[in-house]
Amino acid sequence: MKFDRKNRTNEELLAIHKALVTPRLIEDKMLILLRQGKISKWFSGIGQEAISVGAALALNKEEYILPMHRNLGVFTSRGVPLQRLFSQFQGKMNGFTKGRDRSFHFGTQDYNIVGMISHLGPQMGIADGIALSHLLRKEEKVSLVFTGDGGTSEGDFHEAVNVASVWKLPVIFVIENNGYGLSTPSREQFNFDSFVVKGPAYGMEAYSVEGNSILEVLNELEPLVEDIRKNPRPIIFEAKTFRMRGHEEASGTKYVPKELMAKWAKKDPVKAFESFLIKEKVCTNDEIGEIRKAIQKEISDAVKEAFAEETISANTETELADVYFPFEQKVIAPKGKKSSKRLVDAISDGLRQSLEKHPELILMGQDIADYGGVFKITEGFMEQFGKERIRNTPLCEAAIVGTGLGLSIAGMKAVVEMQFADFVTEGFNQIVNNLAKIHYRWGQNADVVVRMPTGAGVGAGPFHSQSNEAWFFHTPGLKIVYPSNPVDAKGLLAAAIEDPNPYMYFEHKALYRSLTEDVPDAYYTTEVGKAVVCHEGDDLTIVTYGMGVHWAMQYAKQAKHSLEVVDLRTLLPWDKETVAASVRKTGRVMVLHEDCLTGGIGGEIAAWISEHCFEYLDAPVMREGSLDTPVPFAADLEKNFLPNERLEERLISLVKY
Numbered sequence: 001m002k003f004d005r006k007n008r009t010n011e012e013l014l015a016i017h018k019a020l021v022t023p024r025l026i027e028d029k030m031l032i033l034l035r036q037g038k039i040s041k042w043f044s045g046i047g048q049e050a051i052s053v054g055a056a057l058a059l060n061k062e063e064y065i066l067p068m069h070r071n072l073g074v075f076t077s078r079g080v081p082l083q084r085l086f087s088q089f090q091g092k093m094n095g096f097t098k099g100r101d102r103s104f105h106f107g108t109q110d111y112n113i114v115g116m117i118s119h120l121g122p123q124m125g126i127a128d129g130i131a132l133s134h135l136l137r138k139e140e141k142v143s144l145v146f147t148g149d150g151g152t153s154e155g156d157f158h159e160a161v162n163v164a165s166v167w168k169l170p171v172i173f174v175i176e177n178n179g180y181g182l183s184t185p186s187r188e189q190f191n192f193d194s195f196v197v198k199g200p201a202y203g204m205e206a207y208s209v210e211g212n213s214i215l216e217v218l219n220e221l222e223p224l225v226e227d228i229r230k231n232p233r234p235i236i237f238e239a240k241t242f243r244m245r246g247h248e249e250a251s252g253t254k255y256v257p258k259e260l261m262a263k264w265a266k267k268d269p270v271k272a273f274e275s276f277l278i279k280e281k282v283c284t285n286d287e288i289g290e291i292r293k294a295i296q297k298e299i300s301d302a303v304k305e306a307f308a309e310e311t312i313s314a315n316t317e318t319e320l321a322d323v324y325f326p327f328e329q330k331v332i333a334p335k336g337k338k339s340s341k342r343l344v345d346a347i348s349d350g351l352r353q354s355l356e357k358h359p360e361l362i363l364m365g366q367d368i369a370d371y372g373g374v375f376k377i378t379e380g381f382m383e384q385f386g387k388e389r390i391r392n393t394p395l396c397e398a399a400i401v402g403t404g405l406g407l408s409i410a411g412m413k414a415v416v417e418m419q420f421a422d423f424v425t426e427g428f429n430q431i432v433n434n435l436a437k438i439h440y441r442w443g444q445n446a447d448v449v450v451r452m453p454t455g456a457g458v459g460a461g462p463f464h465s466q467s468n469e470a471w472f473f474h475t476p477g478l479k480i481v482y483p484s485n486p487v488d489a490k491g492l493l494a495a496a497i498e499d500p501n502p503y504m505y506f507e508h509k510a511l512y513r514s515l516t517e518d519v520p521d522a523y524y525t526t527e528v529g530k531a532v533v534c535h536e537g538d539d540l541t542i543v544t545y546g547m548g549v550h551w552a553m554q555y556a557k558q559a560k561h562s563l564e565v566v567d568l569r570t571l572l573p574w575d576k577e578t579v580a581a582s583v584r585k586t587g588r589v590m591v592l593h594e595d596c597l598t599g600g601i602g603g604e605i606a607a608w609i610s611e612h613c614f615e616y617l618d619a620p621v622m623r624e625g626s627l628d629t630p631v632p633f634a635a636d637l638e639k640n641f642l643p644n645e646r647l648e649e650r651l652i653s654l655v656k657y
Contacts, residue, residue: 001210001212001213001216001267001272002210002213002216003213003215003216003272003273003276004215004216004219005215005280006215006219008215010282010283013277013280013282014277014282014283014291016053016057016214016215016218016273017273017274017277017283017288017291018291018295019053019056019057019073019076019077020049020050020053020073020214020269020270020273021270021274021291021292021295022073022076022077022295023045023049023052023053023072023073023076024046024049024270025292025295025296025299026072026076026082026085026299027044027045027046027072029296029299029300029303030042030044030089031044031249033303034249038307039089039090041102041103041248041249041250042103042248042249043069043070043103043104043247043248044070044243044244044245044246044248044249045069045070045071045072045073045243046243046244046245047178047212047241047242047243047244047245047264047268047269048070048176048178048211048212048241048242048243048269049072049073049214049269049270050211050212050213050214050217050239050241050269050273051071051073051174051176051211051217051239051241052067052070052071052072052073052074052077052146053073053074053076053077053214054214054217054218054221055071055074055144055146055172055174055217055221056073056074056077056078057077057218058217058218058221058222058225059142059144059225060141061078061079061111061112062112062141063112063141063142063143063144064112064113064114064127064130064143064144064409064410065078065112065113065114065143065144065145065146066113066114066115066116066123066124066126066127066130066143066144066145066146067104067113067115067116067146068104068116068120068123068146068147068148068151068176069103069104069116070148070176070243071104071146072104074113074146075104075111075113078111078112078113079111080108080111080113081302082298082299082302083302083305083306084096085302086302086303086305086306086307087306087309088102088103088106089102089103089306090306090307090309091312092306092309092310092311092312093309093310093312094306094309096108096442097441097442098312098322099312100440100441101441101442104116105117105118105441106441106442107409107438107442107444108442109409109444114126114127114130114409114444115442117433117434117437119154119156119429119433120147120148120150120151120154120156121147121151121154121155121156121157121160122156122398122402122429122430122433122434123145123146123147123402124145124147124156124157124159124160124161124173124399124402125156125159125160125163125398125399125400125401125402125403125405125406125430126145126402126403126405126406126409126434127143127144127145127160127171127173127406128160128163128164128167128169128171128399128402128403128406129402129403129404129405129406129407129408129409129410129414130143130171130406130407130409130410131143131164131169131170131171131232131234131406132167132169132362132403132406132407133406133407133410133411133412134170134232134410135167135168135169135170135232136360136362136388136389136412140229140230141170141229142170142171142172142225142228142229143170143171143172143406144171144172144174145160145171145172145173145174146174146176147173147174147175147176148175148176148177148178148181149175149176149177149178149179149180149181149186149189149190149195150180150181150182150184150189151181152175152189152190152195152198153181153189153190155398156398156399156402157173158396159394159396159398159399160173160399160402161173161198161202161204161234161236162202162394162396162399163393163394163396163399163400163403164204164234165202165203165204165234166394167391168232168233168234169232169233169234170228170229170232170233170234171234172221172224172225172228172234172235172237173234173235173236173237174237174238174239175195175236175237175238175239176211176239176241177194177195177211177238177239177240177241178241178242178243179242179243179260180243180247180255180256182247182251183247183251183255194208194238194240195208195236195238196208196236196238198236199235199236202236204233204234204235204236205233205235205236206235206236206237206238207220207224207235207236207237207238208238208239208240209221209237209238209239209240210239210240211239211240211241211269212240212241212242212264212267212268212269212272213269213272213273214269214273215273215276217239220237221237224237241269242260242264242267244261244264244265244268274288322439322440322443323439323440323476323477324439324477324479324501325439325445325500325501327499327500327501329495329498329499329525329527329528331495331525331526331527332494332523332524332525333524334487334491334520334522334524335520335522335524336520336521336522337520337521338518338519338520338521339518339519339521340516340517340518340519341486341490341516341517341518341519342486342512342513342514342515342516343483343485343486343489343507343508343511343512343513343514343515344375344376344377344512344513345486345519346486346487346489346490346519347377347489347490347493347507348377348378348379349490349519349521350489350490350491350493350494350497351363351377351378351381351415351493352381352384353494353523354415354493354494354497354498354523355381355384355385355389356523357494357523358413358497360411360412360413361389361412361413361414361415361497362389362391362404362407362412362413362414362415363378363381363389363390363391363414363415363417364391364393364400364403364404364414364415364416364417365378365391365392365393365400365416365417365418365419365451366392366393366394366395366417366419367392367419368381368390368391368392368417369381369382369387369390369391369392370382370392373417373419374419375453375509375512377417378390378417396426397418397423397424397426397427398426398427398429398430400416400427401416401427401430401431401434401435401448401450402430402434404416404435404446404448404450405430405434405435405438405446405448407447407448408444408445408446408447408448408500409444412447413447413448413497414447414448414449415448415449415450415451415497416448416449416450416451417450417451417453418450418451418452418453419453420453420454420460420463420464420509421452421453421454421455421466421467421468421506422463422464422465422466422468424450424452424468424471427450428471431450431472431475431478431502431504432472432475432478434446435448435450435477435478435502436475436476436477436478436502437476437477438477439477439501440476440477445500445501446501446502447500447501447502448502448503449493449496449497449502449503449505450502450503450504450505451505451507452468452469452504452505452506452507453507453508453509454466454467454468454469454506454507454508454509454546455467455508455509455510455511455546455547455594456510456594456626456631456638456641456642457510457547457638457642458509458510459633459634459635459638460509460631460633461631461632461633462630462631462632462633465631465638466630466631467546467593467594467595467596467626468595469482469504469506469571469595469601470595470599470600470601472504472572473571473572473601473604477501477502478502478503478504478572479496479499479501479502479503479504479528479570479572479573480503480504480506480570480571480572481493481495481496481503481504481505481506481528481569481570481571482505482506482545482546482568482569482570482571483506483507483526483546483569484508484511484545484546484547484548484549484550484567484569485515485517485549486515486516486517486519487517487519487520487526488526488567488569489507490519490520490524490526491524491525491526492505492525492526492528492569492570493505494523494524494525494526495525495526495527495528496528498525499528506546508546508547510547511547511550515550526569528570529570529573529574529575530569530570530575530578531566531567531568531569531570531574531575531578531579532566532567532569532578533564533565533566533567533578533582534549534553534565534566534567535552535553535556535557535563535564535565536564537556537561537562537563537564537565537586538562538564538585538586539561539562539563539586539588539655540561540562540563540564540586540588540589540590540651540654540655541563541564541565541566541579541582541583541585541586541588541589541590542556542563542564542565542566542589542590542591542592542651543566543568543579543582543589543590543591543592543602543605544565544566544567544568544591544592544593545567545568545569545571545593546593546594547594548592548593548594548643549565549567551592551643551644551647552565552592552647553565555647555648555651559651561651561655563651564582564585564586566578566579566582571601574605576608576612579605579609580609580612580613583609583613583616583617584613584616587616587617587618587619588617588618588619588654588655588657589606589609589617589621589622590621590622590623590624590650590651590654591605591606591609591621591622591623591624592623592624592625592643592647593625593643594625594626594642594643595625595626596625596626596627596628596629597623597624597625597626597627597628597643598628600623600625602623602624602625603623606621606622606623609621618657619654619657620657622650622654624643624646624647624650625643626641626642626643627640627641629641
């Protein structure tokens with residue numbers, strides 16, 4: 001391997017050496033502890049240290065790095081205390097995740113590091129969001145994200161790289177090309193020799209370096225970083241290397257030809273650099289030995305301190321409290337005059353006033369800028385707030401949700417529009433595994449609202465009509481609101497945007513222009529987690545939300561019996577107290593929703609009522625929902641699918657029970 005020191009002094013080279021050898025010596029210690037049974041798992045980066053260390057040294061410490069399994073050198077080069085690292089590996093309280101996640105599945109704002117999740121690709125969209133914050137704030141900074149050659153096969157890679165190119169984001173995609181994705185060789189992952197071919201396809205630069213040479217990594221990366229700060233744009237930076245250990249230690253390397261292992265052993269990044277230093281008379285072999293001994297002592301001391309820490313004791317109250325970022329809503333009561341608004345107008349009003357209130361709020365979605373969105377909710381927004389804040393996106397839901405999270409990590413807010421709620425499947429992983437879990441894992445909030453135009457009744461068929469709120473109801477860490485009227489639509493949207501936690505905001509398409517009421521013109525918020533009784537009665541309670549409220553109200557107004565209708569408004573967390581009070585009052589309850597009956601939210605609510613209000617019930621808790629089929633297109637089929645045609649018969653049977 002070639003080493004070009006350029007104008008680096010001996011002191012600078014020795015500092016680079018210390019940064020390079022530290023993760024190797026930690027790895028050596030980890031392998032010993034693993035053999036002794038003192039740690040349970042280890043993902044080794046032996047042979048790849050030059051890439052991690054080079055990337056960390058090339059960036060300023062206030063610039064974000066998003067590493068992966070084999071990037072220990074990022075953490076050590078950033079100065080993360082070794083004891084805290086070992087505490088993290090051991091699941092101790094002094095670690096970064098309070099024992100809730102392992103190895104490098106964590107981030108830390110103190111060191112501007114955003115850790116990975118096991119799905120490999122999603123962190124690239126997050127890097128886009130951080131880079132977007134730099135672009136919008138006109139900061140001369142870059143973000144740098146790692147992925148492996150195997151990880152580039154995921155759709156997240158394409159989406160994130162494409163968005164970065166289209167938006168000219170200052171982000172560096174470092175691809176560690178180590179020849180294997182676990183045991184699958186590169187020839188079975190992609191059909192080219194180098195990732196530089198990807199650059200022109202995305203309209204961006206791409207570079208390939210000898211990843212085992214710390215100086216080549218630095219010499220190539222440093223000028224690129226400096227240039228990108230001045231001239232923002234993304235680049236692909238391939239570092240060719242080799243993984244000398246198994247994917248994780250239990251995997252082994254039997255699938256790797258011995259001659260290939262021998263070839264790359266000669267290119268060991270630590271040994272090769274040390275040989276270069278000796279040859280250049282920067283230091284002697286004995287001096288290198290002394291440097292190693294000093295680092296080894298530091299490592300041993302930190303390991304002892306970490307192992308001496310107490311084992312974490314579970315506390316249920318603490319665990320539940322850490323699912324969400326602490327936030328106490330201060331409801332802003334509506335004041336002043338009102339004007340007649342449709343649901344679509346109220347949502348638009350809430351968005352517009354939130355943009356005025358929060359200067360660092362960014363809206364992202366397909367066709368939302370010049371076109372104003374397919375439902376025209378953001379019509380005129382681009383002219384008022386500019387195209388930087390009202391951002392048309394490519395068709396890439398995963399990358400855009402990830403971008404929203406990246407903006408949040410950088411201290412901004414994001415509203416992401418799914419053109420139809422059905423399309424959220426393309427961004428599902430980012431929502432349920434990144435947005436929802438990130439605060440519980442390492443204390444980072446996700447200040448992102450995902451808007452979900454939902455529901456049937458408009459003849460849109462199986463892929464534009466689904467009610468999919470139950471998919472997210474099961475996921476701790478999310479909040480879900482689902483207004484049934486224009487007043488709540490505006491207030492709940494503004495409240496969701498104020499809250500620094502992740503929200504799924506459902507808005508029924510069939511109500512957009514069919515529902516009108518007087519809505520306060522001024523900015524206000526509606527209490528999250530609070531249901532409302534919208535029709536009082538004594539004989540039976542209907543617990544519902546969204547379109548179900550209108551079906552229930554229509555029947556309640558003409559029914560011979562006295563029906564009480566409870567509009568949940570918030571689905572997660574849902575208002576148990578209001579529901580319980582109504583059940584105690586009427587003794588009979590029907591849970592109604594537009595979603596399919598099986599697996600719907602109604603099942604959980606019915607179970608809770610049966611468990612906690614059993615002594616007040618005069619009849620079994622009943623549920624009504626749509627058929628357990630996809631949403632059909634033809635009008636008669638769709639009418640048969642929805643529950644409102646069956647509601648009267650079911651309610652009569654419940655009253656008569």
